[in-house]
Amino acid sequence: MSQAPQSMVKLSAINKTWADGTRALNSVDLEVPEGQFCVILGPSGAGKSTLLRAVNGLVRPTGGAVHVDGVELTPANERDIRKSVAMIHQHFNLATRASVAANVLSGALPDVSLARALCGWFYPQQREKACHYLERVGLKPEHLHRRAGELSGGQQQRVGIARAFMLDPKVVLADEPVASLDPQISRDILTLLKDAARELNATVVCSLHQVDLAREFGDRIVGMRSGEIVFDGAPEEFDDQRLGRLYQNADWGDGEPDTFREDTPELEAAGGM
Amino acid sequence: MNTRPIPVPPEGARLQWHLDQPFRLKHLVIAILIFALLILTGHRTEMDRMVIMTTQAVGNLVGLNDESQVVRGLSKVADSMWPPQLATSEDIGRMNDFNPDDLPWFARVETRETTTQRINEETLQLESATEITEVLYDPTGYVKTVFAKMIETLEIALWGTILAVSLSIPLAWFAASNYSPNRVTYTLARGFISLLRSVPELIVALFLVLAYGFGPIAGVLALGLHAAGFLGKFYAEDIENADKQPQEALEAIGAGKIKTVLYAVMPQVLPQYVAYTAYILDRNLRMATVVGLVGAGGIGQELKGRFDMYDYGHVMTILIAIFLFVFVLDQLSARIRARMI
Ligand SMILES: Nc1ncnc2c1ncn2[C@@H]1O[C@H](COP(=O)(O)OP(=O)(O)OP(=O)(O)O)[C@@H](O)[C@H]1O
Numbered sequence: 001m002s003q004a005p006q007s008m009v010k011l012s013a014i015n016k017t018w019a020d021g022t023r024a025l026n027s028v029d030l031e032v033p034e035g036q037f038c039v040i041l042g043p044s045g046a047g048k049s050t051l052l053r054a055v056n057g058l059v060r061p062t063g064g065a066v067h068v069d070g071v072e073l074t075p076a077n078e079r080d081i082r083k084s085v086a087m088i089h090q091h092f093n094l095a096t097r098a099s100v101a102a103n104v105l106s107g108a109l110p111d112v113s114l115a116r117a118l119c120g121w122f123y124p125q126q127r128e129k130a131c132h133y134l135e136r137v138g139l140k141p142e143h144l145h146r147r148a149g150e151l152s153g154g155q156q157q158r159v160g161i162a163r164a165f166m167l168d169p170k171v172v173l174a175d176e177p178v179a180s181l182d183p184q185i186s187r188d189i190l191t192l193l194k195d196a197a198r199e200l201n202a203t204v205v206c207s208l209h210q211v212d213l214a215r216e217f218g219d220r221i222v223g224m225r226s227g228e229i230v231f232d233g234a235p236e237e238f239d240d241q242r243l244g245r246l247y248q249n250a251d252w253g254d255g256e257p258d259t260f261r262e263d264t265p266e267l268e269a270a271g272g273m
Numbered sequence: 274m275n276t277r278p279i280p281v282p283p284e285g286a287r288l289q290w291h292l293d294q295p296f297r298l299k300h301l302v303i304a305i306l307i308f309a310l311l312i313l314t315g316h317r318t319e320m321d322r323m324v325i326m327t328t329q330a331v332g333n334l335v336g337l338n339d340e341s342q343v344v345r346g347l348s349k350v351a352d353s354m355w356p357p358q359l360a361t362s363e364d365i366g367r368m369n370d371f372n373p374d375d376l377p378w379f380a381r382v383e384t385r386e387t388t389t390q391r392i393n394e395e396t397l398q399l400e401s402a403t404e405i406t407e408v409l410y411d412p413t414g415y416v417k418t419v420f421a422k423m424i425e426t427l428e429i430a431l432w433g434t435i436l437a438v439s440l441s442i443p444l445a446w447f448a449a450s451n452y453s454p455n456r457v458t459y460t461l462a463r464g465f466i467s468l469l470r471s472v473p474e475l476i477v478a479l480f481l482v483l484a485y486g487f488g489p490i491a492g493v494l495a496l497g498l499h500a501a502g503f504l505g506k507f508y509a510e511d512i513e514n515a516d517k518q519p520q521e522a523l524e525a526i527g528a529g530k531i532k533t534v535l536y537a538v539m540p541q542v543l544p545q546y547v548a549y550t551a552y553i554l555d556r557n558l559r560m561a562t563v564v565g566l567v568g569a570g571g572i573g574q575e576l577k578g579r580f581d582m583y584d585y586g587h588v589m590t591i592l593i594a595i596f597l598f599v600f601v602l603d604q605l606s607a608r609i610r611a612r613m614i
């Protein structure tokens with residue numbers, strides 16, 4: 001196999017079986033090249049969150065290996081790798097009682113000493129960067145000292161995005177970032193995310209529930225069902241028939257999901273910038 | 274189709290109705306047992322004697338009988354306690370820092386004549402010798418002493434609280450199951466907290482006075498250690514119950530445990546922490562007046578000393594001061610609370 005441009009995120013034969021016996025991931029292979037906006041679709045319980053969280057080690061796979069930028073994720077280097085892997089959450093996961101400024105700055109915590117963190121004494125460049133990103137996501141200076149919990153959902157997710165970009169991430173994991181937002185704001189937020197990622201040439205792995213948004217924003221769509229990848233290709237290939245089958249309730253998962261994949265072109269071809 | 278007739282009770286059959294009394298023999302036995310237990314413990318704590326003596330006292334006050342031990346005892350104490358002692362007089366001859374040009378406010382120098390009888394060794398006659406001493410009479414001298422002791426009491430409470438907060442923060446870290454390094458540290462921290470909470474301040478102070486001697490050190494340590502147990506427990510429980518989502522967000526970027534607590538947990542729990550700490554300060558202010566009774570400094574120590582010397586006038590002044598102190602404190606905290614809500 002020719003040495004294609006190295007993939008930024010590489011999951012090799014990842015398995016995850018929860019303590020209760022649920023097989024959330026079943027030998028999943030996935031390579032995401034640098035700079036790609038990869039959307040993961042699939043019905044509830046398909047294992048999307050589990051997959052995303054395996055990338056930064058929030059979920060420890062029961063089998064297989066995770067590589068981020070060519071380095072294998074191990075408990076020993078987990079903290080280091082996490083610095084370059086940002087995460088955006090469905091429920092924003094902000095400290096709601098803290099100010100917007102404190103929330104964004106907290107995204108830079110791995111880069112400051114404990115003493116500085118204790119006094120909230122971040123470096124001037126970090127303060128500037130926080131302001132830069134807050135402006136970039138469309139917030140105003142008067143929001144800086146507002147409590148994060150007082151903002152609307154859309155504004156909170158903007159803060160979440162600003163926080164995620166504080167450490168210049170190489171990979172951004174977004175788990176249903178717009179699940180609780182209205183369609184117009186969802187589009188705005190995903191545009192922001194995509195543009196900000198493109199500026200840094202960051203790789204985005206984003207799970208979504210809205211198929212139209214997936215088709216609009218994804219460079220590539222990965223369809224998951226019952227812990228397996230059953231579709232992997234360019235948005236144009238993800239036609240309505242496939243969409244129907246992905247979300248169909250019929251017991252289709254134990255058929256031949258791989259027949260779905262055989263006609264999809266190579267990942268790199270589909271996911272080029 | 275169900276075509277069978279619906280069953281009806283045969284003609285003349287009577288339904289069995291029962292409506293019993295709510296209590297049965299079992300309940301009566303329990304009631305008798307409880308009553309017997311109350312009689313027994315009431316007798317052991319002399320509640321019967323208390324009722325008799327109080328009745329006598331009331332009878333004596335309204336003029337029905339002329340003898341009451343309670344009234345006699347109380348009036349004896351009241352007689353000796355009134356008026357409260359406000360002034361001090363000090364023998365100038367024994368003062369080594371006396372400066373006649375710089376007397377305290379309202380203070381004046383008085384001469385006292387003391388006549389003593391003694392036997393002249395030559396004549397073997399009893400003769401009286403008059404000695405003239407100069408004393409510094411300060412009409413508010415004892416009020417000042419009590420005031421200074423009240424301030425010391427306040428300081429003991431304040432430092433007890435500072436000590437409690439600074440001890441309980443690391444303690445809470447180890448006692449929070451989601452941040453404690455391992456099971457052993459968690460169990461140790463929880464055990465230590467229970468130990469601190471289980472021993473009352475006064476008993477701790479009793480032992481600390483043996484270790485550190487009389488004075489405020491024992492008081493501060495006693496108040497601080499007990500309150501550290503209280504705060505440690507409540508701080509830790511708040512950390513455990515805090516919303517997990519923001520913590521996960523910082524964990525996901527590798528911020529580390531301490532910084533995660535600082536930025537994802539503290540903002541959530543801070544209002545509660547302030548409330549707990551205010552409660553402890555309030556409690557310590559009250560307890561600080563008491564720990565002195567075993568010699569741990571503050572107004573209580575002065576009270577105990579005067580009580581043991583039968584200086585009941587001084588005791589009265591102290592009691593009035595404590596009452597005023599607690600009264601002002603209640604007013605203040607009520608006002609602060611009203612402003613915060
Ligand atoms: N902590 C856990 N313990 C046990 N089972 C879990 C746990 N987390 C997830 N699961 C199970 O793993 C499977 C995959 O869950 P996952 O959250 O990854 O799905 P998802 O695709 O993200 O779904 P959704 O779209 O609803 O978010 C589900 O069957 C779920 O019940």
Ligand SMILES: [Mg+2]
Binds near residue numbers: 048049050175176
């Ligand atoms: Mg999910």
